[in-house]
Amino acid sequence: MTRRCLLVNPWIHDFAAYDYWLKPLGLLQxxxxLRALGVEVTLVDCLNPRPQAGLKDPFVKVPPRRWGGHGKFPRTPVAAPSPLRGLGRPYARYGISPLFFRELLRRVPRPDAxxxxxxxxxxxxxVREAISEIRAHFGGVPVVLGGVYATLCPVHARTCGADLVLPGPVEDHLDLLLxxxxxxQVCLPFDPADLDALPYPAWDLLGYPDQLPLLTSRGCPYGCTYCASRHLYPFFRRRNPAGVLKEIRHWAERLKVRHFSVYDDAFLVAPETTALPLLEEIKNLPDGxxxxxPNGLHLREITxxxxxxxxxxxxxxxxxGFETADRRRQRDTGGKAxxxxxxRAVAYLREAGYDGNEIGVYCLCGLPGQSAAEVRETIDLVRSLGARPIVAEYSPIPGTTLWEEALAASPYPLAEEPLFQxxxxxxxxxxxxxxxTYAELKRRARQSRHPVGA
Ligand code: B12
Structure with missing residues (x-):
């Protein structure tokens, strides 16, 4: 008997959210x-305000998309959850309306999971809101939760109402899921440990492939103290460049995709293995x-x-990914750059023809023990080198080396309440x-735009 599964990409609830090349890659993987195993798969995407299942959401406006495949989400103000209420900041749900979500669920044939x-x-x-709606509609159908939050906060994730919380890569759980x-009872027609053998993500379900993410590797050989990559993927594994190229061709032809976002944590590391051969071949693809x-590149690799x-x-x-101009912190956080x-990297990129505004450099802000002066100095250094500083506010992440320090530095109960992360x-x-001071630093970074061509 054919099995049916429903995939759900939940809403974002936050003070602010912007769709910077954000697509549910893990879910569609x-x-x-599942499809490669003959399972019927449907997607309901709370972050997609365009028509789904041939229906339009009458309660939200579809914001325009920008060149490259990014843009705003529809925003609906909602009450902040109680731990955040005292902050007095507006809070919102981003994505489709709950009524439309219910309507989409009504159209889906009852799934097996x-x-x-x-x-x-x-x-x-x-996530919690989506699961509660799913439960109300499909009582008795098992709901399984996975993804970054489920991996980093598995205990907390169990409070979201799913029957099963599965931390880590989905391939680790295929025996259980299937x-x-x-x-x-199926025999996998591919080796789940081989990134090159995995079926392509079911991107055709998405309905708006204005850009698609690519993953040429998993994990990162560096162990930066603020980053969760090692925790999410303990081993650094890469794909074969020929396989990635084939995938790019596939989506360009099949879904007419013109923009791709690289989600790797370490795209450029050891470039001769994947990045360089891939870049050389991409040059030969049709124009356009x-x-x-969007994820910081390792600048030491830029020759x-x-x-x-x-x-x-x-x-x-x-x-x-530069993060800080402070030499001690550069060393103490992992010696990445x-x-x-x-x-050097900025000079090489400028020589290669990049405009200063095209070279965005992440400057971490709000690390435990970091002064405002350090952030200012970092912004100024980036600017002086002819690149564009981008302030990246630090998010403390469970499982990282810096976590204990983060707990000690924060007035918030970070471990008990992920909202404070x-x-x-x-x-x-x-x-x-x-x-x-923070507003001043943001202004300073923004004002650092260089005259075009400079
Ligand atoms: C691409 C990316 C972005 C992109 C797009 C975001 C997105 N797609 O979510 C951009 C650049 C916008 C971004 C921004 C930020 N990001 Co980010 N991002 C990532 C990154 C590199 C990849 C995510 C991804 O899609 N991976 C690929 C897919 C395949 O993985 P996946 O979805 O997790 O799926 C796998 C498993 O989770 C599982 N799975 C997934 N779904 C399901 C479902 C089920 C049922 C099951 C069983 C399994 C399962 O199987 C999949 C295969 O292994 C991760 C790091 C990482 N390595 O994951 C950081 C990461 C998620 N980001 C992080 C951070 C800190 C940020 C920023 C705060 C950075 C900053 N200071 O500005 C901002 C925040 C944006 C915001 N508005 O709040 C942190 C997490 C922070 C947190 N508290 O949760 C991470 C972990 C990086 C880190 N430094 O440690 N990010």
């Missing part, structure tokens, strides 16, 4: 795997494909050859990083 994904830990209220949840790197290859392969959005590495709260800031 699961969809691709519902799979819900999760992203930022502090977005769990959207055998126990779906009662399906663009690539975006003149890599810089030219990125440019020639139409890598239009670059974000470099020095100020000299930044200077929200980067926009600057939950670990020191006393000198007042709201006014």
């Amino acid at each position: 699961l969809g691709g795997i 519902v799979f819900v994904t999760s992203s930022m830990t502090y977005w769990y209220p959207g 055998g126990e949840v779906l009662d399906l 494909l663009f690539f975006h790197c 003149p050859q890599i810089a030219r290859a990125l440019r020639e392969a139409n890598f239009a959005t670059l974000r470099l 020095s100020s000299e590495d930044l200077a 929200n980067n926009t709260l600057l939950p670990c800031r020191g006393p000198d990083l007042t709201d006014e």
Whole structure:
């Protein structure tokens, strides 16, 4: 008997949210795997305000999309959850209306299981709301929760109403999902440990492939103290460049995708293995494909050859992971990059033809023990090198090396309440990083835009 599964990408509840190349990659990877096994798969995407199942959401306006495949989400003010109420900041649900969600659920044939994904830990209220709606509609159908939040906060995630919380990569749970949840006795036609053998994500279910994410590797060989990559993926594994290229061609032809976002944590690390051969081949693809790197690139790997290859392969959005100009903190957080590495990388990228505004450099702000002066110095250094500083507020993440320090530095109960892990709260800031100083730093970074061509 054919099994049916429903995939749900839940809402975001936050003070602010913007769709920066955000797509539910893990959930649709699961969809691709299930389909390859003959399971019927449907998607309900709370973050997609465009028509779904041929229906329009009459309660929200569809915001325009920007070149490259990003844009605003529909925003509906909602009451902040009680732990955040005292802050007096407006809070909202981003995505479709709950009434439309219910209507979409009504259209879905009763599934054998519902799979819900999760992203930022502090977005769990959207997960909880989605699961409660699913339960009300499909009482008795098992609901399984996975994703980043489920992996980083598995105990807390059990309070969201799912029958099963499965932390970690979905491939680790296939025996359980197929055998126990779906009662399906199948032999996997691929090796789940081989990234090149996994079926493609079921992107055709998405309905608006204005850009699609690519993952050429999992994990990162660096162990930066603020980052959860090691915890999410303990081993650094890469795909074969030929396989990635084939996937790019597939989506460009099948879904007419023109923009791809690279989600890797370490795309450029050891570039001769994947990135360089891939970039060389991308150059030979038909014109009009663009690539975006919203996740910080390792700047030590940027050589003149890599810089030219990125440019020639139409890598239009670059974000470099610099984080701080403070030498001691550079070393103490993992030694990923020095100020000299930044200077070299920016110079090579400029030589390769990138405009200063196209080279976005992440500057972490609000790390435990970090002064406002350090952030200012970092912004100024980036600016002086001819690149664009981007302030990235620190989000304390369970399981990271910096977690204990974060707990000690924060006035909030970060461990008990993931809502306080929200980067926009600057939950670990020191006393000198007042709201006014933070606003001044943001202005300073914004004003750092260079005249075009400079
Ligand atoms: C791409 C990315 C972004 C993109 C897009 C966001 C997105 N798609 O969610 C951008 C650049 C916008 C972004 C922004 C930020 N990000 Co980010 N991002 C990532 C990144 C690199 C990849 C996420 C991803 O899609 N991975 C690929 C897919 C395949 O993985 P996945 O969805 O997790 O799915 C796997 C499993 O979870 C599981 N799974 C998934 N769904 C399901 C469902 C079921 C049922 C099951 C069983 C399993 C399962 O199987 C999949 C295969 O293994 C992660 C790091 C990482 N390695 O995961 C950080 C990460 C999620 N981001 C993080 C942070 C800190 C941020 C920022 C706060 C950074 C900043 N200071 O500005 C901002 C916040 C944005 C906001 N508005 O709040 C943190 C998490 C913070 C937190 N508290 O939760 C992470 C973990 C990185 C880190 N530094 O440690 N991010």
